[in-house]
Amino acid sequence: MKIGFSSEKYRKMQAEHIKERIEQFGGKLYLEFGGKLFDDYHASRVLPGFEPDNKVKMLLELKDKAEIVIAICASDIEKNKVRGDYGITYDLDVLRLIDAFRGYGLYVGSVVITQFAGQSSAESFQQRLEALGIRVYRHYPIAGYPADVEKIVSDEGYGKNEFIETTRPLVVVTAPGPGSGKMATCLSQIYNERKRGVSAGYAKFETFPIWNLPLKHPVNVAYEAATADLNDVNMIDPFHLEAYGVMTVNYNRDVEVFPVLRTLFERVYDGECPYKSPTDMGVNMAGNCIVDDEVCCEASKNEIIRRYFAALCNRTKGLSDGMDVEKIKILMNSVGVTENDRICRKEALARFEETGEPGFALQLPDGTIVTGKTTKLLGAASAALLNALKQLGGINDRIRLLSPAIIEPVQDLKVNHLGGHNPRLHTDEVLVALSISAATNPVAEIAMQQLEKLKGCEAHSTVILSQVDENLMKKLGINLTCEPVYQTKKLYHK
Numbered sequence: 300m301k302i303g304f305s306s307e308k309y310r311k312m313q314a315e316h317i318k319e320r321i322e323q324f325g326g327k328l329y330l331e332f333g334g335k336l337f338d339d340y341h342a343s344r345v346l347p348g349f350e351p352d353n354k355v356k357m358l359l360e361l362k363d364k365a366e367i368v369i370a371i372c373a374s375d376i377e378k379n380k381v382r383g384d385y386g387i388t389y390d391l392d393v394l395r396l397i398d399a400f401r402g403y404g405l406y407v408g409s410v411v412i413t414q415f416a417g418q419s420s421a422e423s424f425q426q427r428l429e430a431l432g433i434r435v436y437r438h439y440p441i442a443g444y445p446a447d448v449e450k451i452v453s454d455e456g457y458g459k460n461e462f463i464e465t466t467r468p469l470v471v472v473t474a475p476g477p478g479s480g481k482m483a484t485c486l487s488q489i490y491n492e493r494k495r496g497v498s499a500g501y502a503k504f505e506t507f508p509i510w511n512l513p514l515k516h517p518v519n520v521a522y523e524a525a526t527a528d529l530n531d532v533n534m535i536d537p538f539h540l541e542a543y544g545v546m547t548v549n550y551n552r553d554v555e556v557f558p559v560l561r562t563l564f565e566r567v568y569d570g571e572c573p574y575k576s577p578t579d580m581g582v583n584m585a586g587n588c589i590v591d592d593e594v595c596c597e598a599s600k601n602e603i604i605r606r607y608f609a610a611l612c613n614r615t616k617g618l619s620d621g622m623d624v625e626k627i628k629i630l631m632n633s634v635g636v637t638e639n640d641r642i643c644r645k646e647a648l649a650r651f652e653e654t655g656e657p658g659f660a661l662q663l664p665d666g667t668i669v670t671g672k673t674t675k676l677l678g679a680a681s682a683a684l685l686n687a688l689k690q691l692g693g694i695n696d697r698i699r700l701l702s703p704a705i706i707e708p709v710q711d712l713k714v715n716h717l718g719g720h721n722p723r724l725h726t727d728e729v730l731v732a733l734s735i736s737a738a739t740n741p742v743a744e745i746a747m748q749q750l751e752k753l754k755g756c757e758a759h760s761t762v763i764l765s766q767v768d769e770n771l772m773k774k775l776g777i778n779l780t781c782e783p784v785y786q787t788k789k790l791y792h793k
Contacts (some may be wrong), residue, residue, distance in 0.1 A: 300664055300755050303594030304348035304585075313584045314360035317502075320582055321364070321468050324500025324573075327492065329485035330582070332473040333505040337399050338384075342506055343522045343598040344778065345472040346589065347755075354504075355403050358471065365469040366408040367400050369393050370479045373414050373421035382476060390424050392475035397433065409434040409463055409469075413480030416440055436461040438480065440489060445559045452566035454707050457490040477529075482560075482750075485722045490567050498574065501564075503553075503580045505547070508533045517599035517634050519548055524606040524630050526550075527623035539576035553577040566772040600636045601757070604780070607631060607638060611783035612763055641780065644759040646670055648782075650679070657786050659683040659775070662757040663690060676706045680760060680768050681729045687756075688733075691749035700746050705732055726771045753777055762786040 321328040332354070335341075342349045350356070358365055375389045375558045382392055398409050410428055412421050415437040425435045438460040441451050450456050463484075470488070472481045485501045492499040507522035519533050536549040538557055555576045564572040574580050589595055607627045614621035631637060638644065643660040646668045650658030659671045659679035669690050671683025685700050694700070709728060713719040724732065730750075736743040754776030764772075772779040 300347060301591065301594045302348040303589060303598065303610075304346035306348055306350045306353050307589045308590075309349070309353060309585060309588040310357040310360060312587060313348055313357045313582070316582050316584050317361060317469065317504075318364075320500065320502050325498035327470075327497060327499040328468065328470050329470045329472060329488055329499060329501050331481045331485050331501070332471050333477075333481070333503065334507070336396075336473060339506065341521075341525055341602070342585075344605075345518050345602050346585065347598050348590070349585075355400075355405070356504075358405060359403060361469055361711060362405060364467055365471055366406045366465060366467040367384065368397055368408055368463060368465070368470055368472045368484065369410045370413050370472055370474045370481050370484045371410065371424075372479045373416065373418045375479065376412070376424050377418045377422045379477070389475040389479075393428075396473070396475065401670060407433070408465055408467075411438055411461075411463055411480075413484060414436045414440050415594040419781045430474060434464070436463045436763055438484060439784045444483075445556070446565070448559070448562050448566055452490060452563060457487040458494070460487045460491070462491045462495075463488055472504060486563060488565060493567065494592045501580070502582050504582050506583055506585055508548045508550055509586040510536075510549065510581060512548065514546075514548050515633060517596045517603070520630050520634055521599040521602045521606070522550075522643050524603045524627045527606070527610065527626045527630075528619060535579045536576050539578040542575035547576075547578040549577045553580075600634050600640075601778075603627065603631055603634060604636055604641050605778060608641075608780035608783070612781055615763065615783040615785070627641050635671070641759060643668060644780065647759040647761050655760045657760065659760045660758065661687045661753075663687060664752065664756065676710070676723065677727065677729065678723045678768070680758075680764055680772075681724050681726050683758070684726050684729060685733075685746070687753065688746040688749045691708070691752050692745045694742055694745060698742060700743055701729065701732055701736060705736060725765060725767045727767055729772070 300557045317330065336354045338351050339354065340351050343351045371389055380389045381387065382389065385392065389393070393410060400407050410433055412425060412435065414420055416439070428435050436512045441456045443450055445451065472484050474481050489499045489501055508519040512519055514533055514535060523531065523533050532551045533548055534551055534554060536547045536554060539545060539547045554577055564574065610619065610624045610627055610676045613619040614624055643662040646660035647670065650660065650670045650672055654672050656673035661669050661683045663669065667690060669683055669686040671679045671681065671686055673679045674682065685753050689696060689700065706724060709724060709732060710722040714722050733743055734747060737747045756777050758772060758777050758779045761780045763783065763785050769779065
């Protein structure tokens with residue numbers, strides 16, 4: 300896989316820039332951390348060479364200076380709001396985040412429950428956290444937020460919030476998802492710090508859009524495609540252009556809210572705003588660490604196509620109204636690509652035309668395409684996975700990695716004992732069977748050793764895969780797309 304981004308340069312440059320921002324505000328900085336910290340796979344796909352946990356590794360450069368505060372909105376706890384990628388509720392994700400930070404050796408200082416208005420589930424969650432030895436604070440709704448600046452920046456607004464005790468110069472405020480109150484937490488803390496005679500600053504860390512890339516650069520367009528369902532739009536920062544005469548890229552929500560933020564800052568900082576534009580607030584250095592722009596452009600175009608197929612499938616599944624489909628289609632046109640540019644899709648469709656059964660194609664790191672067809676024993680994805688492992692391991696195509704004698708007992712278990720209706724082996728079942736065979740079959744062992752080589756490969760299915768198969772592809776690091784149709788005409792699909 301070609302590399303277009305230097306992770307080593309990024310971590311070093313980003314850490315140094317944050318240190319400079321801490322000093323700018325006299326030694327205390329509240330840093331709003333947006334996006335995914337441990338698993339930023341979008342960034343790793345559009346910036347080849349970007350490691351999914353780069354942001355956390357960067358924080359390790361500041362380990363002795365940093366502490367983490369996790370914000371969660373009380374109403375999200377009450378509604379049992381679920382993260383789409385992990386399928387877990389926001390309150391459980393707080394526990395996951397704490398474990399993950401601690402696993403890296405980073406200090407989690409506390410959790411703040413924002414918008415607290417007596418919700419019983421939020422109180423129960425606080426009790427659970429405190430029983431685990433985690434400090435919890437409450438921040439409350441402020442009537443008229445964010446327009447009534449006079450009230451917000453007063454003892455009746457931010458002043459009513461519980462002050463979060465912090466001990467380190469860099470306070471990273473993160474959350475399970477958007478709308479959790481990260482920025483409000485930061486500004487509340489700055490107000491209350493200043494009441495205590497402590498000078499503290501605010502900055503924002505978002506990877507996308509990348510402010511010092513052109514507005515229509517494929518990397519930034521890919522971000523628009525990723526957030527098409529949120530109606531985010533990249534735009535030139537008019538405040539930065541007016542202040543400095545330089546064009547930078549931001550997105551509509553930050554630009555729209557900046558006049559209000561500027562007024563808030565002026566109140567918090569006694570009449571003086573430290574920033575002249577939304578871009579000024581950011582500390583992102585990713586744009587300076589692209590080492591091969593052409594590679595990143597190509598990767599971003601592929602990501603836009605993948606987002607298009609994901610939007611089509613979500614519409615078919617009833618998970619969206621489909622408005623994002625047309626928006627992403629326009630974005631594809633703007634960078635000069637179509638769905639037909641996905642090479643593995645052409646091969647999968649060709650297999651479908653040939654057999655009349657669902658087809659699957661997988662593009663290996665050297666560009667080789669392997670396919671799979673649906674049989675009585677295996678689904679198309681499972682067959683293609685085995686063929687890919689044979690190709691990567693230099694195993695003769697005529698050799699069977701799994702004999703019917705191994706597959707058929709598993710089918711019997713699924714159908715006759717566990718009540719299943721589909722006897723074909725899913726991809727996870729294939730790998731379990733293959734791993735068992737590897738104990739006595741050297742060829743199967745060679746195939747198992749190839750699994751890591753699948754990371755970053757492209758794949759396409761002519762039908763929507765089961766959630767089991769989709770999850771396995773994600774775990775293997777395979778970039779999967781599907782045609783927006785189901786294999787059967789049933790109304791209920793697992």
